[in-house]
Amino acid sequence: MIxxxxxxxxxxxxxEDAILRLKCAMPNYNDLFHPNLILLEKHYETVKGYVAIFKWADGECLHPHWAFSPYEKVYHSDSPYKRxxxxxxxKRLQAKLYIPFFLL
Known part of the structure; x- marks a missing residue:
């Protein structure tokens, strides 16, 4: 909590590669602004890295790479992407009214 x-x-x-990728991704959050995407509030360098802080949004991620392998994401019955x-x-077309096309 902040x-x-x-x-x-x-x-x-x-x-270093992870730091650079996160830092370079920051302009994309402004370019891809959409009311249904989490809002980037601030980002900055730290002594040993880089941090990005987003407004919290309740919900479920369609691409939870931390929970499913690339194969499981597509085929596992518990995968949000598969569901x-x-x-x-x-229903999918109705959802597309609320989910930006580049996330689907």
């Missing part, structure tokens, strides 16, 4: 509000904090440290893809086409 200022009594939940935040999502992404941190890259120690590994979304298994919805009837009408």
């Amino acid at each position: 200022d009594n509000q939940k935040k999502f904090v992404e941190y890259a440290g120690e590994v 979304f893809r298994d919805l009837k086409i009408e």
Whole structure:
């Protein structure tokens, strides 16, 4: 919690490539602004890395790479991506009104 509000904090440290990738990704959050994407509040360098702080958003990630391998993401019945893809086409099209096209 920061200022009594939940935040999502992404941190890259120690590994120079990870730090550079996070730092270089920051302009994309401004370019891809969408009301249904988490809001980047601030980002900055630290002594040993780089940090990005986002406004917290309740929900589920369609691409939880930390929970499913690339194969499992597509085929495992618990995968949010698989559950979304298994919805009837009408429901998926309705969801596209709320989910930016580049996330699907």
